[in-house]
Amino acid sequence: MADTVAQQPIRRKAADQSDRTDETVIEIKGLKKAFGNKEVLKNINLTLKRGENIVVLGRSGQGKSVTIQCIVGLLTPDEGSVKVFGQEVAELNNEQLKDLRTKVGFLFQSGALYDSMTVRENMEFALTRVLKIKDQAELDSRVMEVLEGVGLPEAADKMPSDLSGGMRKRVGLARTLIVKPEIMLYDEPTTGLDPITSREISELILEMQKKFKTSSIIITHDMDCARITSDRVVIMSEGEYVAEGTFDELQQSDNEFVKSYFLDTK
Template identity: 65%
Template sequence: MIQEKTNIVSDKITTKNTPIIEIKDLHKAFGDNEVLKGVNLFVNKGENLVVLGKSGSGKSIAIKCIVGLVIPDKGEINVFDTDITKIDTIELNEIRVRIGFLFQNAALYDSMSVRENLGFTLKRHVKDISEQELEAQIVDVLESVGLAEAIDKMPSELSGGMRKRVGLARTLILKPEIVLYDEPTTGLDTITSREISELILELQKKNKTSSIIITHDMACAKHTGDRVVILKEGVIHAEGSYETLEKSDDEWVRSFFI
């Protein structure tokens, strides 16, 4: 396995070296299709880790394992110093509340307004919240993604970029310590993609979040990633900074940056 070590390293990597996520020897197969064949990776506290790989390489499967949406066949997944493969549903749900997951399509409820989408999520996890506090938190999180004016709109009235922002707001309303982004800029134009990438950085700085960013968008990878890993044939094939991997001696690795 190639390990492209980082020469130019951000302060986050050098000063915050306690992994908040650590995956060891992760395996997952669907029938005869072995997708993950021993993935090992970690995310430091306060770090944005970008995961690259060809379509079907298992990127999304790996992060779904972190929140228990997919059950691995083998391996350890330590989140907040707890191996989630060895805990019951109650304990897993307690950890899930601390993790935000932004799906590719934002996964909004089409029959609910933006306000109702966010309120439904908050009321499910925060008991006995007053209507006044509920409204205040909804407005606050929408302002953080620049969409306060869309509070009464329906998802069908929103552009792709706006839907993505609302999906991010719904993720953030529970104040997660970890955010998992699955193709956050897919289907967006260049300007909107840049805005979403800027938001990811702003939220990392403001909320001190740790993130895994699955993407095919190299501009997003370069802009948001403190560190990059590349999946190939079910394992981590290369790791390092964007700048280091871009100049790799491995032609296959360099092909991502052309």
């Protein structure tokens, strides 16, 4: 019985979606991107509303990460439009891009912690350089607030090399959230973790989303993570989104390709 309860899927409840509005925070239209002769993104169209969580599913090498890298200006689209808060990302100058990036958090697959700095220094990096916070008391309180949020207050003075994979992801999440972004982009947040830690990270994403009222795009292969975190799921194939709907809608789909993603979830 206890096992059955533990296996009960945690879902994003309708009541948790009260912070959703119709305001569009990200709007992607006709996005195309090629590397050499390889056309990675052929025609991507996506709209993210404030407070919404979209999960992007797709096989490796389909261009899921490329899409979110275009959103933060790490890559420039070949064609199409990527608007964040109504601003065309490709047309922003350095200062505008910097301002935009303070509102958009990006959690990398590996956590991307700065390995020559302690966890605390990792946390303070953007605070002191981007938000220009110099008051040590404020820095300490913000660091401890996010570390307590991810359940790792004791890790503040550790080096990234002393942390496990799951802890690194948590610290990476904390480092991204410390600047209080309005949008979060997650690049495979549970990859490489055991099922229990994966579930903890997925629940943490949901918890942090509620706490910081962020909108999110989550790229994942982990169906458990998709189930827990998504309001809407899009499936990507050959550089295009081929299916879109809620987790339940797609789970019931008759399309063989879509069904193949949900084989183990029923």
